[in-house]
Amino acid sequence: MNQPQKNTPKKPMTAITPTREDDFAGWYQAVIKSADLAENSPVRGSMIVKPYGWALWENMQKTFDPWLKDYGVQNTAFPLLIPVSFLAKEAQHVEGFAKECAVVTHHRLEADGKGGLIPSSKAELEEPFVVRPTSETIIGDAMSRWIQSYRDLPLQLNQWGSVMRWEMRTRLFLRTSEFFWHEGHCAFEDDAGATKDCLTILDMYEKFFRDYLAFDGYKGVKTAEERFPGADQTYAFESIMQDGKALQAATTHNLGTNFAKSCGIKYQNRDGKETFAHTTSWAFSTRTIGALIMIHGDDDGMIMPPRIAPTQVMIIPVMKDDTQTSTILDFCDSLTRQLKSKGFSVKTDNRDMRSSDKMWDAVKKGIPVRIEVGAREVEQGQVTCVRRDLGKESKKTLAVHEFVETLPQILDQIHDSLLSKSTALKTAYTQNLKTLEDVKSFYHAEGKGCVKVPVSLLQDTGLEAIKETYSLTARVMPFEDEGQTVLLAKAY
Amino acid sequence: MNQPQKNTPKKPMTAITPTREDDFAGWYQAVIKSADLAENSPVRGSMIVKPYGWALWENMQKTFDPWLKDYGVQNTAFPLLIPVSFLAKEAQHVEGFAKECAVVTHHRLEADGKGGLIPSSKAELEEPFVVRPTSETIIGDAMSRWIQSYRDLPLQLNQWGSVMRWEMRTRLFLRTSEFFWHEGHCAFEDDAGATKDCLTILDMYEKFFRDYLAFDGYKGVKTAEERFPGADQTYAFESIMQDGKALQAATTHNLGTNFAKSCGIKYQNRDGKETFAHTTSWAFSTRTIGALIMIHGDDDGMIMPPRIAPTQVMIIPVMKDDTQTSTILDFCDSLTRQLKSKGFSVKTDNRDMRSSDKMWDAVKKGIPVRIEVGAREVEQGQVTCVRRDLGKESKKTLAVHEFVETLPQILDQIHDSLLSKSTALKTAYTQNLKTLEDVKSFYHAEGKGCVKVPVSLLQDTGLEAIKETYSLTARVMPFEDEGQTVLLAKAY
CATH class of the missing domain: 3.30.930.10 (Bira Bifunctional Protein; Domain 2)
Known part of the structure; x- marks a missing residue:
């Protein structure tokens, strides 16, 4: 069966221990x-x-x-x-x-x-x-x-x-x-x-x-x-x-x-x-x-959907030495004000911490977009931007005005991508089965996810035992099947 | 002593029974x-x-x-x-x-x-x-x-x-x-x-x-x-x-x-x-x-301060016969939309009730501005407007555009007037007294309000008995007197 977002066996260090697969x-x-x-x-x-x-x-x-x-x-x-x-x-x-x-x-x-x-x-x-x-x-x-x-x-x-x-x-x-x-x-x-x-x-x-x-x-x-x-x-x-x-x-x-x-x-x-x-x-x-x-969420922590995220953009000043501090912070302040005036929820992390710790903090909190601002960025009027959902692969440098202009699209893309993954998850984890025997063999073989079965099976006297053995409950009769099916699943 | 907002003895019917003065x-x-x-x-x-x-x-x-x-x-x-x-x-x-x-x-x-x-x-x-x-x-x-x-x-x-x-x-x-x-x-x-x-x-x-x-x-x-x-x-x-x-x-x-x-x-x-x-x-x-x-509040009910009022403007359609209904309601709808788009909190009372009952309801709820819209108003593109705090004396007819333009000022005027009355109330109900004897005679003579006395009286052994007799407590040592006075009052 499909197991979405499966951890690759040799994945390097993750911010979260244990990983999803482990526990x-x-x-x-x-x-x-x-x-x-x-x-x-x-x-x-x-x-x-x-x-x-x-x-x-x-x-x-x-x-x-x-x-x-x-x-x-x-x-x-x-x-x-x-x-x-x-x-x-x-x-x-x-x-x-x-x-x-x-x-x-x-x-x-x-x-x-x-x-x-x-x-x-x-x-x-x-x-x-x-x-x-x-x-x-x-x-x-x-x-x-x-x-x-x-x-x-x-x-x-x-x-x-x-x-x-x-x-x-x-x-x-x-x-x-x-x-x-x-x-x-x-x-x-x-x-x-x-x-x-x-x-x-x-x-x-x-x-x-x-x-x-x-x-x-x-x-x-x-x-x-x-x-x-x-x-x-x-x-x-x-x-x-x-x-x-x-x-x-x-x-x-x-x-x-x-x-x-x-x-x-x-x-x-x-x-x-x-x-x-x-x-x-x-x-x-x-x-x-x-x-x-x-x-x-993933093995690096929370991922906040951008339209509901308490902080949509976290700006992280990256100072190599003290002489840069004030110009970098001024740059961050000005960017913060600019984004706030456009209605974005944005923060500059100016805590007394190493910038790598700040980056990991933003990752673990699932902040949709992370901006890094160092001396080079200030000099060139640019920002380095990373999408939380895609990680460092998505790292790119943009001119400030370009970033500000495209931020709405970036956030929409993150939203759309999260929603698609959720739909894919739902599809991958739903087995359409016909009989109680099918249900039994699916879970007996340690199948993960839920099963959609004909609603008539609710009348079957054998259902109770299967529900009990595999801790299943009848979740809902989905509208998409017009009452003809019922979804069985382990549930929170 | 001054008694602010005293009921005049021959005041006609009030919406609230009993009146403030009675009980x-x-x-x-x-x-x-x-x-x-x-x-x-x-x-x-x-x-x-x-x-x-x-x-x-x-x-x-x-x-x-x-x-x-x-x-x-x-x-x-x-x-x-x-x-x-x-x-x-x-x-x-x-x-x-x-x-x-x-x-x-x-x-x-x-x-x-x-x-x-x-x-x-x-x-x-x-x-x-x-x-x-x-x-x-x-x-x-x-x-x-x-x-x-x-x-x-x-x-x-x-x-x-x-x-x-x-x-x-x-x-x-x-x-x-x-x-x-x-x-x-x-x-x-x-x-x-x-x-x-x-x-x-x-x-x-x-x-x-x-x-x-x-x-x-x-x-x-x-x-x-x-x-x-x-x-x-x-x-x-x-x-x-x-x-x-x-x-x-x-x-x-x-x-x-x-x-x-x-x-x-x-x-x-x-x-x-x-x-x-x-x-x-x-x-x-x-x-x-x-x-x-x-x-x-007054003897007709609540008075809501306009900047915090759940409804700032209540529009009351006044229909004399059924033929007018739809034009009047259209007029009210359009006015509602116009005011809402400018950020005002506004409602049209289109309940199945007599318009005089609606007016009294708006009065008792303390809605800052009441608008009456009848056939004449629709015809002439006008509204009849009444301020809750001033009552029917303030009734006037304005062209719609004039009303919409001046509404911010009307609301500010209501706010300022309420605040001034509250300041006047505070002043009128504060007696500056010097000795415990003064306090005693003031309350003995059924004086209403609070008294401001030198803070040294807090040490006076006679104070407790007076506080008890007249149910007074020390409310606060006001900043305006830099700790030199204390306010004694009956309190909620």
Whole structure:
């Protein structure tokens, strides 16, 4: 089978140890550390998103949020805590979510007499709260008060924030107890409105992932088994990582009237009759940063898609002796100002470090374009420019004005190239198979990647055993096959 | 004494009941409700910030955040939960904060057998967590790992999010268990760096409040008693509300080496010696929305300062009969597009409601400029324009092009007028008094507002009794008097 981006056996030193081929999970952690994106915190299961990682998330928010607003969504902020009784309202939802939550039981600490603090026994809450694992129930409760008439519909709400689901085995960005996301919650008059919303938002996600994060994937609908707890229908965008596993990058849920019934979201319809609203919810989270790493990264570290990169261009002054310092720095400053005025995100690395260390730092952080400026460049009004995705093979010297003029194309080329590689990865890692026997032999022979099989196999009693043996789940029924196939894969 | 903006006794109907004069606290709640800014939630003490209120907060973030970035601050995200042992590290801090917190003691719920859910006894945490009341301790812990050398300083971090301090008596925006804010946490080589940071950020707050929120106040330093728990010095911006009470709109804290010592934030200085860093923290929160209401609002509701208003211009189509509908709406659409293209925030209210209700809605929401467009306006290429702060007295008809051209000036005039009124309010509500006897007689005679007295009175043993009797606190020692005076006031 095809194994994209396979390491050549005699590859020289890489910036990241271990390499992807040697230990994909270890490589993933090392990329995050060397790019300074995030780290584990002293709060078990929770991460600290460091400035460079948070700048990436902010860029994602800044790009996506205006699209939601144009579509009619209004941002809002609901309480962090949810009364436990709210969770219990929707039967399937509680089954799926109530289990692993951070439970708030007290509202005061007191001295334990040994220099420490303990929850005060006099301050136990009558009803405990959970830190929100998701906000359907508390937003549903508000919707039941805010919606009276069909004139109040559609009601399209969204909030950016964090949620918490207690996790025992955590991995930065991919699975942490607290993670960051946006969560949309909308109410419509009927199923047509809710379905249209789910598909519209799913298209918006696809556009965002392809046009900004430069990754491809399968858009489709989840099987009944894999639906969000309490949803009638769940749609998803599933991407394929360089190790062949799938990652659910975003989901949209048609909740039917399930939450409307449990929360009491009723409205007077156009005929004056009291009717249950149809609700939806949808989200993507900081998991997409994990996807970015595992789709685009290489053995030298992170590769940032240029349209979302916190820094698009890193300028590295290369001083051989002190006499050059001020002219080189002036040149860098002037170039920085020029690029900034054209809307590029650019930095000069003027830290007190060796320039080779600065270059490797830019490489490991995945900064799309690196510029080196030494005495020769200043003298000739040139810059030496390297594309992160192509490495030193792409090194070339350009006149400053030429660089400034072509930078938009350079960034677009990087974007296009990353997206093509992601599409190639998806194709190479998808086997179209017909029978359960085929699936079995593929994975038995240590095949990597996912398999697309006829949807009828979902009814086959032999499927469960195969899923269990090879840790497969049904990811999605891709739209491209009009519901005739289902994608099975190991997944993050 | 002067009482600014006093209601005239025979004022006709107001949009808000009760009026400010009749019941300021009731008026405050009614303004929030009628402007649809926020509401109480089913989670005791926590609020729901509704779309219009959140849009205001987002505008505040969008304005202020780039200033922090220009100054060198990097945004980041630290865990929501803080181990209880962390809080206990800094003695004064625990004294000030540990008491009323949301305490997480379990990580799982289980069925109680009666259809409800309870914390699982098998899932009790070995060490409880609190939902962060503020993040000095957990950020200090990270700083102790991130900072090694003077080269790592200054380290300037900030996060936007929510925090939680359990409150028994809550009021929307002013005092809720969960509230939204930004919190900056920085480390410097020495006290000079930390002090400069506190003053720089305080100036930034002042600029933001004056130039965007259009309110004035006293910048100064807190008395020892009123410092943040664990700070060597606390600086604040205190504003005066229309009822004469003070509200602390923002604070900056010089934490000295207190947190550095308790968290172990040490660095190798320029002489190679291990040294404790000097840290600072600073914040403003959604309380400033409460201040906006109580400084600018009137008996018809909210008045939004134009540079921060979610909607600067509301266009109201006035249709007398159905034949006019489409030409009027076309006219409104075209005007909306024209204003949007110039960067104004503008909406057409095309809801299915009476136009008089739309006008009152725009009034109660405090939209700075209201435009009415009827058949006559369309015919003559004109708009009828009303300033919210001046009311119907300011109604005038302008040619469309004239309105579009002068809108920046109109908005600036509204801003300047609001700011002047706030300065007048501050002046009118500040009594310069010399002795404790003066203070006593002023409040005994039901004087409203705050008093500025010589700082030496802080040493007077009689002060405590007066503070208690009249619910006064020492707000700030204003910079304008170079530490010679202290401002005493009732405060929110």
